[in-house]
Amino acid sequence: MWSSDLGSSRTNSVASRWLMGVLPASLYKMNADGANLTVLSVTRAITESFNKMAREGITVRDLKSRGGGVVVTRLKFVVTGFRGDWKAFVQVFGFNRLYSTDKVCWLCDGCKGSHNMTNCITDVSVNAPWRSTYLVTAPWGTPPPYTSLVGFELSMVAPDLLHIWNLGMGRDLAGSILKVVIKDRRVFNGQSIDSRLNEATDALRQYAKNTGQSLKIKRLTRGKLHWETRKYPELMTSGHDTAVVLEWLQETLQPYVHIYGDFLTLLWTSNWCFRLFYGTKEWFLTDAQRQTVRVLGRVFLQVYVGLARTAIQNKELLWRFRPKSHLVDHCFELRRAVNPSRYSTWMDEDVLKKLGKVLSMTASKTAQIGVLQRYLMGVPEHIRQAELARVG
Ligand SMILES: [Zn+2]
Numbered sequence: 001m002w003s004s005d006l007g008s009s010r011t012n013s014v015a016s017r018w019l020m021g022v023l024p025a026s027l028y029k030m031n032a033d034g035a036n037l038t039v040l041s042v043t044r045a046i047t048e049s050f051n052k053m054a055r056e057g058i059t060v061r062d063l064k065s066r067g068g069g070v071v072v073t074r075l076k077f078v079v080t081g082f083r084g085d086w087k088a089f090v091q092v093f094g095f096n097r098l099y100s101t102d103k104v105c106w107l108c109d110g111c112k113g114s115h116n117m118t119n120c121i122t123d124v125s126v127n128a129p130w131r132s133t134y135l136v137t138a139p140w141g142t143p144p145p146y147t148s149l150v151g152f153e154l155s156m157v158a159p160d161l162l163h164i165w166n167l168g169m170g171r172d173l174a175g176s177i178l179k180v181v182i183k184d185r186r187v188f189n190g191q192s193i194d195s196r197l198n199e200a201t202d203a204l205r206q207y208a209k210n211t212g213q214s215l216k217i218k219r220l221t222r223g224k225l226h227w228e229t230r231k232y233p234e235l236m237t238s239g240h241d242t243a244v245v246l247e248w249l250q251e252t253l254q255p256y257v258h259i260y261g262d263f264l265t266l267l268w269t270s271n272w273c274f275r276l277f278y279g280t281k282e283w284f285l286t287d288a289q290r291q292t293v294r295v296l297g298r299v300f301l302q303v304y305v306g307l308a309r310t311a312i313q314n315k316e317l318l319w320r321f322r323p324k325s326h327l328v329d330h331c332f333e334l335r336r337a338v339n340p341s342r343y344s345t346w347m348d349e350d351v352l353k354k355l356g357k358v359l360s361m362t363a364s365k366t367a368q369i370g371v372l373q374r375y376l377m378g379v380p381e382h383i384r385q386a387e388l389a390r391v392g
Pocket of ligand 1 (some may be wrong): 110326330
């Protein structure tokens with residue numbers, strides 16, 4: 001699937017995402033090193049196609065009704081970035097540094113510290129040694145086909161805010177804060193944990209109603225929080241709900257700043273950064289915006305890791321720091337001026353859901369071609385709808 005950076009219907013998922021092909025996982029052939037040979041062959045063909053579009057482009061001639069002979073313009077296409085969740089990147093780029101290995105990151109030499117703590121990703125200080133390894137070494141054995149794209153740079157493979165924050169660290173943050181606050185009986189004071197969770201649910205729903213936001217989550221429950229003692233808490237919410245819950249927590253804890261000062265620092269700094277990422281329409285952030293995110297992001301990570309260290313000393317499972325959290329660090333670092341939200345996959349996930357429905361109605365033997373045909377039949381109508389919405 002690809003989309004145009006210059007397209008006019010960016011907020012309409014089906015009118016902005018263009019399907020290139022459908023590849024059933026049953027066709028995957030893996031080699032001994034775990035590289036997905038099928039995906040790599042397909043990306044080789046896609047690379048050749050895109051490079052042809054970058055070098056030769058498409059000639060656009062005058063309308064047939066006006067003679068059709070005059071060349072109006074020549075359109076060229078250049079790949080400027082890659083969107084996808086981490087698993088997809090691992091398949092497409094054949095990364096040998098990933099969430100399941102000691103070295104976790106495709107962008108730097110950050111590691112979990114299983115053998116050596118030097119580049120450990122829980123060092124979130126400004127001078128953390130891993131910061132000076134940004135883009136220094138390649139995260140693959142053999143360079144994958146996409147590296148031959150015209151203008152390719154590894155930094156174009158951008159972490160996806162939806163998966164790393166809204167479905168990642170944001171859920172860990174909401175889970176740990178809620179667990180402590182519910183246990184404490186200061187903000188919600190029902191007799192049992194369940195009655196306090198009910199109070200919290202009512203307050204959350206009221207907040208969503210007051211701010212005109214919808215919620216997918218029906219109730220806050222122990223199950224939804226992974227309350228068991230041998231697990232890190234994580235609030236199992238949708239990406240959108242995570243954002244609502246974190247804003248609600250900030251408002252709810254405000255009167256308790258003398259007790260939950262650190263929690264409010266975490267919520268205030270992270271909510272500010274993500275409101276900026278998601279709320280800024282421009283492709284590029286200004287120098288001032290980048291500097292503010294760097295400062296607030298650094299405060300957020302240092303407080304978070306500080307709480308995590310204290311929790312370990314107290315033998316409590318709270319404030320989980322996982323490989324995704326390290327990608328959040330890269331997003332706050334903002335080495336590139338591009339707004340990281342431009343590489344989040346909300347719209348892509350939406351299209352995939354719709355295509356999934358089409359797929360379920362298509363005979364499995366002909367699914368590859370069937371889904372493409374049905375998708376193409378819908379394209380004119382999608383564009384018409386998006387244009388109508390745009391001109392209002
Ligand atoms: Zn890294």
